[in-house]
Amino acid sequence: MTTSYSTIQSGPEVITAQVMYDFSAEPGNNELTVKEGETVTVLNQNVGGGWIEAQNSRGESGLVPEDYLQVSVCDDDDDGEWDEEWDDARSTGGYGETTGEEEGEATGHVGPVWLYPQSPLDCVVADPKKGSKMYGLKSYIEYQVTPNTTNRPVNHRYKHFDWLYERLLEKFGSAIPIPSLPDKQVTGRFEEEFIKMRMERLQGWMCRMCRHPVVSNSDVFQLFLTYRDEKEWKTGKRRAEKDECVGPMVFSLIDPEAPELDIIEVEQKCELFSRFTKEMDDGVKDLLNVGNIHWKRCTGPLRKEYQKIGKAFQNLSSVFNTSGYTGEATLTDALTAAGKTYEEISQIVAEQPRKDLHFLMETNNEYKGLLGCFPDTIGVHKAAIEKVREGDKMVAAGKINTQDKGTMAKRISIMCYSLQAEMNHFHSNRIYDYNRVMQLYLEEQIRFYETVRGGQEREGSMKR
Amino acid sequence: MTTSYSTIQSGPEVITAQVMYDFSAEPGNNELTVKEGETVTVLNQNVGGGWIEAQNSRGESGLVPEDYLQVSVCDDDDDGEWDEEWDDARSTGGYGETTGEEEGEATGHVGPVWLYPQSPLDCVVADPKKGSKMYGLKSYIEYQVTPNTTNRPVNHRYKHFDWLYERLLEKFGSAIPIPSLPDKQVTGRFEEEFIKMRMERLQGWMCRMCRHPVVSNSDVFQLFLTYRDEKEWKTGKRRAEKDECVGPMVFSLIDPEAPELDIIEVEQKCELFSRFTKEMDDGVKDLLNVGNIHWKRCTGPLRKEYQKIGKAFQNLSSVFNTSGYTGEATLTDALTAAGKTYEEISQIVAEQPRKDLHFLMETNNEYKGLLGCFPDTIGVHKAAIEKVREGDKMVAAGKINTQDKGTMAKRISIMCYSLQAEMNHFHSNRIYDYNRVMQLYLEEQIRFYETVRGGQEREGSMKR
Numbered sequence: 001m002t003t004s005y006s007t008i009q010s011g012p013e014v015i016t017a018q019v020m021y022d023f024s025a026e027p028g029n030n031e032l033t034v035k036e037g038e039t040v041t042v043l044n045q046n047v048g049g050g051w052i053e054a055q056n057s058r059g060e061s062g063l064v065p066e067d068y069l070q071v072s073v074c075d076d077d078d079d080g081e082w083d084e085e086w087d088d089a090r091s092t093g094g095y096g097e098t099t100g101e102e103e104g105e106a107t108g109h110v111g112p113v114w115l116y117p118q119s120p121l122d123c124v125v126a127d128p129k130k131g132s133k134m135y136g137l138k139s140y141i142e143y144q145v146t147p148n149t150t151n152r153p154v155n156h157r158y159k160h161f162d163w164l165y166e167r168l169l170e171k172f173g174s175a176i177p178i179p180s181l182p183d184k185q186v187t188g189r190f191e192e193e194f195i196k197m198r199m200e201r202l203q204g205w206m207c208r209m210c211r212h213p214v215v216s217n218s219d220v221f222q223l224f225l226t227y228r229d230e231k232e233w234k235t236g237k238r239r240a241e242k243d244e245c246v247g248p249m250v251f252s253l254i255d256p257e258a259p260e261l262d263i264i265e266v267e268q269k270c271e272l273f274s275r276f277t278k279e280m281d282d283g284v285k286d287l288l289n290v291g292n293i294h295w296k297r298c299t300g301p302l303r304k305e306y307q308k309i310g311k312a313f314q315n316l317s318s319v320f321n322t323s324g325y326t327g328e329a330t331l332t333d334a335l336t337a338a339g340k341t342y343e344e345i346s347q348i349v350a351e352q353p354r355k356d357l358h359f360l361m362e363t364n365n366e367y368k369g370l371l372g373c374f375p376d377t378i379g380v381h382k383a384a385i386e387k388v389r390e391g392d393k394m395v396a397a398g399k400i401n402t403q404d405k406g407t408m409a410k411r412i413s414i415m416c417y418s419l420q421a422e423m424n425h426f427h428s429n430r431i432y433d434y435n436r437v438m439q440l441y442l443e444e445q446i447r448f449y450e451t452v453r454g455g456q457e458r459e460g461s462m463k464r
Numbered sequence: 465m466t467t468s469y470s471t472i473q474s475g476p477e478v479i480t481a482q483v484m485y486d487f488s489a490e491p492g493n494n495e496l497t498v499k500e501g502e503t504v505t506v507l508n509q510n511v512g513g514g515w516i517e518a519q520n521s522r523g524e525s526g527l528v529p530e531d532y533l534q535v536s537v538c539d540d541d542d543d544g545e546w547d548e549e550w551d552d553a554r555s556t557g558g559y560g561e562t563t564g565e566e567e568g569e570a571t572g573h574v575g576p577v578w579l580y581p582q583s584p585l586d587c588v589v590a591d592p593k594k595g596s597k598m599y600g601l602k603s604y605i606e607y608q609v610t611p612n613t614t615n616r617p618v619n620h621r622y623k624h625f626d627w628l629y630e631r632l633l634e635k636f637g638s639a640i641p642i643p644s645l646p647d648k649q650v651t652g653r654f655e656e657e658f659i660k661m662r663m664e665r666l667q668g669w670m671c672r673m674c675r676h677p678v679v680s681n682s683d684v685f686q687l688f689l690t691y692r693d694e695k696e697w698k699t700g701k702r703r704a705e706k707d708e709c710v711g712p713m714v715f716s717l718i719d720p721e722a723p724e725l726d727i728i729e730v731e732q733k734c735e736l737f738s739r740f741t742k743e744m745d746d747g748v749k750d751l752l753n754v755g756n757i758h759w760k761r762c763t764g765p766l767r768k769e770y771q772k773i774g775k776a777f778q779n780l781s782s783v784f785n786t787s788g789y790t791g792e793a794t795l796t797d798a799l800t801a802a803g804k805t806y807e808e809i810s811q812i813v814a815e816q817p818r819k820d821l822h823f824l825m826e827t828n829n830e831y832k833g834l835l836g837c838f839p840d841t842i843g844v845h846k847a848a849i850e851k852v853r854e855g856d857k858m859v860a861a862g863k864i865n866t867q868d869k870g871t872m873a874k875r876i877s878i879m880c881y882s883l884q885a886e887m888n889h890f891h892s893n894r895i896y897d898y899n900r901v902m903q904l905y906l907e908e909q910i911r912f913y914e915t916v917r918g919g920q921e922r923e924g925s926m927k928r
Binding site: 272275276279280282283284286287290291293294297301302305308309311312313315316319320322323324325327328330331334335338424427428430431434435438441442446449450452453 | 736740743744748751754755757761779780783784787788791794798799891892910914917
């Protein structure tokens with residue numbers, strides 16, 4: 001396991017691109033429709049196969065042919081996204097070295113961090129296809145997964161993702177929180193909307209796993225992304241299932257070349273982090289809760305209410321039209337237009353959550369899953385610290401010798417490095433994710449009120 | 465009763481004024497606070513006593529000292545508001561002449577209309593004061609009513625308005641719909657909010673009565689507005705209560721100098737109008753219904769929901785602040801600001817109905833009351849037409865002679881003139897009122913979305 005002591009710098013820069021030609025997405029292929037002149041955010045330039053993953057201003061993301069985009073020049077190189085010191089560091093391609101230092105006091109010193117690869121791994125989940133087995137008796141959906149390292153797509157069903165999740169949980173669960181996969185849903189599995197939603201969530205889950213330097217570098221994860229044929233997949237699967245270096249054993253792989261950490265200080269940090277994740281969990285659940293209620297209100301009662309107001313205005317206009325009295329065309333036109341504006345507002349209000357709340361909710365849902373893993377991870381850690389304390393007593397009682405106790409302390413120290421690196425990984429990802437989600441959410445909100453006001457203003461100007 | 469055949473022209477022009485100095489309203493005096501540079505709509509320049517009744521852009525209205533306003537020059541004279549031909553017509557000051565012609569076919573010919581006075585009567589209800597009787601055992605609220613004719617305020621309690629209503633109903637109810645007074649409310653009579661609301665509604669009721677050329681010209685109405693002392697009031701009251709020219713008798717006062725109307729045609733018009741008022745009644749009730757629901761949603765659940773979203777964002781910001789991790793000040797600032805923006809939106813949403821829906825609801829409430837009177841008025845009319853039909857049979861059966869029948873037909877004809885003038889009065893007022901309410905409503909809606917968007921935009925710009 002590789003950690004590096006470093007200073008975390010400011011958040012990642014957003015890379016944008018100008019769309020040069022119109023491009024229409026093929027439905028269900030994880031492609032993104034763009035218009036000439038539009039500005040999109042580049043999410044991933046390393047997808048390969050001539051594609052770039054981009055996100056439009058409505059928060060929708062997907063693949064666009066790279067010839068269609070002119071990517072803005074950006075000062076930062078790719079690694080600049082995460083940590084300046086990663087430029088100097090070299091990934092060892094897995095567990096091996098550990099470098100560490102005491103935590104600094106100066107601002108910006110966050111303590112041990114994982115050693116991140118120079119080119120972050122990423123993958124695209126796209127093109128869900130219906131397949132069948134047993135002469136069509138059983139059917140399933142197969143997703144195409146393309147890593148940016150090989151640019152070669154592999155196919156996986158949901159149950160393969162589930163298998164991968166189980167392996168990662170078994171192997172890394174003691175040290176690294178492995179969030180659950182998106183819910184398994186039995187009914188309506190082939191419903192288009194559901195497939196799209198699942199694909200989006202599998203994409204989110206895979207992204208998060210790719211971003212983790214330890215997980216993404218593991219044999220089982222690499223197998224999942226890069227197997228060449230059925231035989232290689234099956235052999236790899238068997239090997240992964242027989243892997244004995246799982247659970248707390250994972251710590252044994254860590255190079256002990258690092259000074260021991262102060263147990264009291266680590267315990268305090270751990271306590272702080274435990275409280276932080278609990279409170280963030282509450283905050284996230286709270287936001288999800290009110291977000292859900294608001295979503296339902298917007299698409300339900302509020303939509304209907306605006307519709308009814310619109311109908312009431314239009315109805316009054318119709319009645320007024322039957323008066324047989326002259327000189328009220330301006331009034332009835334205004335009433336009709338006001339009514340139609342309200343019906344438009346009704347639709348805008350109902351469609352809004354899909355545009356802004358959706359991404360906010362998805363991100364918070366992901367974090368809810370992630371935060372749910374921390375109590376276990378922290379529990380393993382606390383138990384270990386307890387063991388060190390007992391160790392002191394056992395030495396005093398002559399039950400173990402000082403050398404055994406030293407070995408024990410060293411192992412615990414490694415766990416502490418690992419947990420601290422994991423905390424820092426969590427924080428830097430959290431800041432990146434929430435910065436992004438807040439920006440998109442607020443932009444979408446402004447667009448919403450502008451749209452509504454635009455309609456009202458057109459309406460108002462007709463009246464004057 | 466005076467009717468005039470004329471062409472109703474386009475709706476009334478709105479007169480505006482520029483505020484030249486700041487003016488602070490004295491609470492409860494029906495005054496309006498205005499700011500230098502603000503533009504207000506002039507509702508009544510003939511209030512007298514150095515006051516102008518004006519309405520601000522938020523739909524609030526009240527008195528402003530005339531020195532504080534610069535009224536825009538307007539092409540129309542006062543009478544232009546209602547009918548071009550009124551310039552030529554002269555009010556006879558009461559029931560007397562009737563002039564009428566056959567209904568024209570050309571567009572714009574609406575048939576008989578009341579003869580409107582050159583200077584419309586108006587009054588201001590203001591300055592509610594608490595009074596008491598029986599050594600303080602009984603207390604009441606007295607309103608100051610100032611007509612634009614004398615500029616001399618008179619005081620009236622709610623029960624005097626109620627007395628006036630009863631007199632007007634008794635005298636004119638067969639020919640003219642007299643809307644009910646605002647509801648009598650027994651509990652919380654001295655609650656400030658309630659007094660303000662009642663005053664506003666009494667003002668609306670008085671305005672409507674003032675606008676009616678027949679009602680406003682009647683002795684009892686003039687007494688109410690212009691009595692000089694307690695003695696004159698008491699004497700006038702006794703006289704009004706003894707008035708025998710009430711109910712259907714009111715028609716006998718109308719000058720029969722007019723060609724008889726075609727009974728079939730009148731019946732059709734009457735049927736059309738009856739259907740129109742019923743359908744408008746449904747439409748108005750529908751709008752009031754959904755308006756009420758929307759009002760409650762905005763001030764209740766929606767307000768709370770935006771508050772909760774705001775709190776959830778701010779709470780997440782507080783949690784993030786405890787991370788001990790560096791470089792997230794921008795994010796926590798953005799979350800806090802987003803949270804505060806939502807709390808502001810919550811308040812704006814909750815206060816909005818009072819700004820826009822209020823006036824729309826009040827106007828529709830008034831019309832609901834007015835429309836409720838028409839079935840009775842139309843009923844009297846239909847019964848009369850039935851009598852004419854019977855008359856033919858009675859002549860055939862030798863029960864009455866042709867002369868009796870002729871007198872009968874003439875009386876019915878007068879009733880028809882009266883009803884048609886009343887229909888036209890209703891329509892022209894309806895168009896005026898709804899034009900005004902729609903314009904204010906839509907302007908207020910635009911302002912609302914602009915305010916919200918402004919807050920969001922400030923927020924969004926902080927994020928970028």
